[in-house]
Amino acid sequence: MNSQRQPPVYRSRLLQPASERKPETHPLTWRLRDDGRVVDLRDYQSKDGYRSVRQVLNEHDPRAVIAAMKEANVRGRGGAGFSAGLKWSLTMQGGDMPRGYIVCNADEMEPGTFKDRLLMEQQPHLLIEGMILAAFANNARYGYIFLRGEYVESARVLTQAISEAREAGWLGPDIAGSGFDFDIAVHTGAGRYICGEETALLNSLEGKRANPRAKPPFPGQSGAWGKPTVVNNVETLCNAPAVMLHGADWYQELSGDRTDDGGTKLYGASGLVNRPGLWELPIGVTGREILDRAGGLRHDRRLKAWLPGGASTGFLLPEHLDLPLDFDTVGKEGSRLGTGLITVVTEDQSMVSLMRNLEEFFARESCGWCTPCRDGLPWTVKLLLALERGEGEAGDVELLDKLAADCGPGLTFCAHAPGAAMPLQAALRHFRHEFEQGVHYPKGKAHADPIPVGEV
């Protein structure tokens, strides 16, 4: 019998050896093991784990935690980049206000993004510690980790870690002798990208369809079951313990003079690169540095475009490779940092086909609440399918412009439609000729297949 091939089992991994990761420079990943096994409670505690909770809950005021997070300028790592400290400062608390909830957004589903999985599968206690600090700062009584249903391994590891933490007294009543009580449950979903939108997530948590809610009121005023609720991404929460332990100034300095944003970021690369993967780097590194770490493009292909942080960010060009990847700089280029995990498109890959794939995704994942999104996105798919096959009509490209504009910010309840519009507008701006080929292609020549890239 022939020797069997090893099944290609997928394992989340960081492409930085322990020798490169130091507590003072890699707050998110320095504890990770080279063998990729879970950092369990004992391991975590032996590496400063829960020291932050012990210190903060016994020696600090919740307002001091919020102030430190604000000063450190920890910006939301789920992609929106909103200051976590500012968000926390807006949570209603005190007086007659009931204690609310901390909800960890672990619904990682942004195409091209695979970072939170690593943190949850290999270092669950850092997230738990971050959630305890967030609960203390926001006077929350209970926490939920809203985890996408497909992250089976994350659910297993987190559930185990929560019970370890509870047994050790880090969760439950009177945490670390401070008098503060807090506990966490894992809530798993059942699909649908829209659950990652924070108000849709709250509806889903309550056992309803994941339609977004109107804002205001914001979750900090009225969130889960009408209580003050803070929704933060996994990576955002994982930053809190080190900020509190080492201070806002230290955190700010991690990024040096690259950017005003503080700290480090899990950056990554996927697509046709030689070494797709994840790295913890100072926030504000360049796309070129990430591509270098990824070993460049496969088979010496040339770079055509790249998405800086997921499907809902705008395409950037090779000329943007030297920009610092922080929230404001990427924003100025008509894109967004998003999740910070880049997707590369090579010169031989069709922008029209890729756009069709992206809009199929957004159309399918629309919750259907708002008309521009529900009806507009399938229309873009129809047009892109025609253009891809050389069956486009005069005016189709302009119609795509119009549909994208109608999905822009402020015209729908949530950011799903604007997220679908942003890469489309960028693609139409930078690669308009590829879309126009779909109109000018000789009819009858290419009906079954996409037009080969570079023809016409």
Added chain:
Amino acid sequence: MMEPTPTSQTITTDGFQLHPEDEAAMREEAGHYEQPQAACIEALKIVQRRHGWVPDGAIAAIARVLGVGPASVEGVATFYSLIFRQPVGRHVILVCDSSSCFLTGFDQLLEALAERLGIGLGETTTDGRFTLLPVCCLGACDGGPAMMIDDDVYGPVGAEDLADLLEGYS
């Protein structure tokens, strides 16, 4: 909001009998939240773990356990893509069709899967062994093209891997 039905006897609705263990699991889940309705998705998953899918009668049964109307349970069941309202195969293959996998070989993987299984997306093999479905980015982009079979994630998956891979699932 309606009060949840107290546990007394086995709930039977439209010919569907809710397993007492499942009912107990749903009630325990409901205890994690301010309102029992929050356990709705989990309750559907509990039924699905036992039956493979969610038959009509289960909708009414869950509604009774959680104290909500059957329409809201059905609304949830039909909204979420991983809740199956029709029978599926013994194993569900979720093949990632999002951008990173699209750029690294989703089309070829899907074609190879379809050829080997003799079905397309949304279909079940005639022997009831596999159902093939598309899924949102699996968060395994550094292993694209990626797919899941039941609870297991694979990637990067080449056409040449499929024979051995599928054999592991009878």
